[in-house]
Amino acid sequence: MLFSSASxxxxxxxTVANVVCGFDVLGFALHEPNDVMKLRxxxxxxxxxxxxxxxxxxxxxxxxxxxxALLAMLHAIPEPLGVEVRIRKAIRPGSGIGSSxxxxxxxxxxxxxxxxxxxxxPELVQFAMYGEEVASGVRHADNIAPxxxxxxxxxxxxxxxPDIVALDAPPLFVTVVHPQIEIKTSDARKILxxxxxxxDAIRQWANVGGLVAGLLQHDYAxxxxxxxxxxxxxVRSILxxxxxxxxxxxxxxxxxxxxxxxxxxxxxxxxQDEATARAVENVMHATYQRxxxxxxxxxxxxxxxxxxxxxxxx
Amino acid sequence: MLFSSASxxxxxxxTVANVVCGFDVLGFALHEPNDVMKLRxxxxxxxxxxxxxxxxxxxxxxxxxxxxALLAMLHAIPEPLGVEVRIRKAIRPGSGIGSSxxxxxxxxxxxxxxxxxxxxxPELVQFAMYGEEVASGVRHADNIAPxxxxxxxxxxxxxxxPDIVALDAPPLFVTVVHPQIEIKTSDARKILxxxxxxxDAIRQWANVGGLVAGLLQHDYAxxxxxxxxxxxxxVRSILxxxxxxxxxxxxxxxxxxxxxxxxxxxxxxxxQDEATARAVENVMHATYQRxxxxxxxxxxxxxxxxxxxxxxxx
Numbered sequence: 001m002l003f004s005s006a007s008x009x010x011x012x013x014x015t016v017a018n019v020v021c022g023f024d025v026l027g028f029a030l031h032e033p034n035d036v037m038k039l040r041x042x043x044x045x046x047x048x049x050x051x052x053x054x055x056x057x058x059x060x061x062x063x064x065x066x067x068x069a070l071l072a073m074l075h076a077i078p079e080p081l082g083v084e085v086r087i088r089k090a091i092r093p094g095s096g097i098g099s100s101x102x103x104x105x106x107x108x109x110x111x112x113x114x115x116x117x118x119x120x121x122p123e124l125v126q127f128a129m130y131g132e133e134v135a136s137g138v139r140h141a142d143n144i145a146p147x148x149x150x151x152x153x154x155x156x157x158x159x160x161x162p163d164i165v166a167l168d169a170p171p172l173f174v175t176v177v178h179p180q181i182e183i184k185t186s187d188a189r190k191i192l193x194x195x196x197x198x199x200d201a202i203r204q205w206a207n208v209g210g211l212v213a214g215l216l217q218h219d220y221a222x223x224x225x226x227x228x229x230x231x232x233x234x235v236r237s238i239l240x241x242x243x244x245x246x247x248x249x250x251x252x253x254x255x256x257x258x259x260x261x262x263x264x265x266x267x268x269x270x271x272q273d274e275a276t277a278r279a280v281e282n283v284m285h286a287t288y289q290r291x292x293x294x295x296x297x298x299x300x301x302x303x304x305x306x307x308x309x310x311x312x313x314x
Numbered sequence: 315m316l317f318s319s320a321s322x323x324x325x326x327x328x329t330v331a332n333v334v335c336g337f338d339v340l341g342f343a344l345h346e347p348n349d350v351m352k353l354r355x356x357x358x359x360x361x362x363x364x365x366x367x368x369x370x371x372x373x374x375x376x377x378x379x380x381x382x383a384l385l386a387m388l389h390a391i392p393e394p395l396g397v398e399v400r401i402r403k404a405i406r407p408g409s410g411i412g413s414s415x416x417x418x419x420x421x422x423x424x425x426x427x428x429x430x431x432x433x434x435x436p437e438l439v440q441f442a443m444y445g446e447e448v449a450s451g452v453r454h455a456d457n458i459a460p461x462x463x464x465x466x467x468x469x470x471x472x473x474x475x476p477d478i479v480a481l482d483a484p485p486l487f488v489t490v491v492h493p494q495i496e497i498k499t500s501d502a503r504k505i506l507x508x509x510x511x512x513x514d515a516i517r518q519w520a521n522v523g524g525l526v527a528g529l530l531q532h533d534y535a536x537x538x539x540x541x542x543x544x545x546x547x548x549v550r551s552i553l554x555x556x557x558x559x560x561x562x563x564x565x566x567x568x569x570x571x572x573x574x575x576x577x578x579x580x581x582x583x584x585x586q587d588e589a590t591a592r593a594v595e596n597v598m599h600a601t602y603q604r605x606x607x608x609x610x611x612x613x614x615x616x617x618x619x620x621x622x623x624x625x626x627x628x
Contacts, residue, residue, distance in 0.1 A: 024516045156540060212526040213468060
């Protein structure tokens with residue numbers, strides 16, 4: 001194994017999981033916002049975490065998303081190694097755009113660079129999933145996979161090992177709105193029905209097939225027609241004020257479609273061009289100003305590379 | 315509209331529907347077997363059917379799959395028109411490889427040629443679906459779509475109009491075995507559970523996404539991993555003696571995977587090369603000879619064009 005003595009900076013991107021019909025299986029990475037993480041190897045074995053932001057996340061490694069992911073990774077290495085991580089989060093915890101995944105994915109992508117890229121992407125996904133377990137109790141890869149691979153990813157399976165398919169999507173503009181309300185992932189899971197009508201399930205997998213085909217064939221109209229969720233959205237959208245107004249207004253403004261990002265509260269809309277994405281942002285502004293809710297918006301594009309490692313000048 | 319006075323011959327192909335995880339949405343056309351249909355326009359308005367085989371199918375147009383499809387098509391034309399159809403079926407009714415769909419699709423593809431290709435493929439699918447209604451009581455497009463479009467098709471939706479996506483698949487060899495037992499489509503439908511666990515549904519749509527991606531990316535290994543059905547096969551395979559032996563033996567022989575064709579009793583297996591497809595055929599021979607069941611096998615490839623119209627020499 002090649003150890004690097006460099007200090008590096010990782011840009012760990014926000015991600016959208018549960019892409020409409022692709023609940024639990026489809027996700028993509030965003031160009032903005034990014035967490036910024038600085039990593040370097042240190043003499044003392046273990047993980048040292050330093051927060052460089054206002055979120056007061058735990059610095060005890062086993063309680064911290066990045067820490068737990070790094071400990072899993074260190075555990076897979078025979079040598080006793082130490083790593084220091086300084087984290088400046090820009091992706092707000094609880095926003096539904098993969099805040100915890102960014103911390104976990106950025107940490108393992110960074111450490112992997114310092115180890116001479118010893119581990120493969122599927123292995124990095126597995127390590128980072130330990131971080132997700134700290135955040136939500138579930139070792140899921142929905143946001144981890146696009147954060148590690150970039151672009152649009154399909155998680156075909158997570159066991160025995162993650163089977164992740166990178167989908168070569170056409171350029172897409174993404175408008176995200178984060179209404180400042182709290183939805184816990186665990187609560188959002190609880191309200192899902194554990195049995196679904198076969199009829200709805202068939203319609204959902206027809207749309208998943210259509211969405212994957214639309215992405216790979218760069219067929220924007222097919223992408224738009226396939227952005228339909230008959231299973232999760234009807235239940236979860238009730239938790240998000242303004243959902244119907246944003247969705248309908250965005251379609252009228254020309255968006256291909258969209259829905260809940262992750263388990264919410266953020267909503268995302270996909271557009272073929274920037275002007276439409278901006279019109280969608282205006283729909284979001286109008287909706288939440290009318291409702292009197294604080295909110296943030298992002299107008300960005302799909303990030304094809306995922307976590308990006310920059311070597312610091314010493 | 316351009317009317318042709320020619321007599322034409324249509325080769326209407328067998329098709330595989332319910333492709334493993336793609337229950338109700340994925341199908342493909344085969345090079346063999348084909349029904350052979352001869353069509354010509356006649357003076358007297360309406361449909362005249364002539365059987366040229368041993369199956370004794372009804373010749374009253376409203377009771378006949380091809381007849382019902384043609385009547386639906388004639389109904390969409392302002393002029394009173396007549397068409398004569400002579401049908402020599404090679405695809406056995408009840409085999410599960412789209413016998414009724416071949417009749418319906420072949421009939422409308424043939425008449426459309428005689429009408430100067432007046433109708434689009436989605437329109438032909440809609441007309442042919444009236445034929446399927448005669449056969450099974452359900453106006454489904456699972457076999458019709460690949461018979462009309464050729465290749466591998468995804469039916470993203472059937473209402474308000476069929477939304478059919480042609481998938482550019484890599485070369486695939488298909489081995490089919492038709493054990494000579496009877497399974498009625500209506501019975502096969504009845505034993506399905508109308509509610510499915512969300513967990514299984516998610517796994518199924520992950521596999522549908524994987525299969526569509528594997529086909530479009532020409533990734534044989536991904537196709538193989540995605541050929542998994544956790545919802546329908548566990549229930550329906552019980553109706554088909556030899557199912558597990560064929561499936562497991564075929565995988566051991568090198569097949570990518572496969573399952574029940576349509577609602578059975580035929581089984582199909584996909585292979586990357588002809589030698590493997592032949593080894594799979596030997597597994598099928600061995601299985602049904604051991605069970606003492608009569609059976610037929612076909613070793614063929616995916617037919618990229620669907621129904622083929624040949625103009626007869628006069």
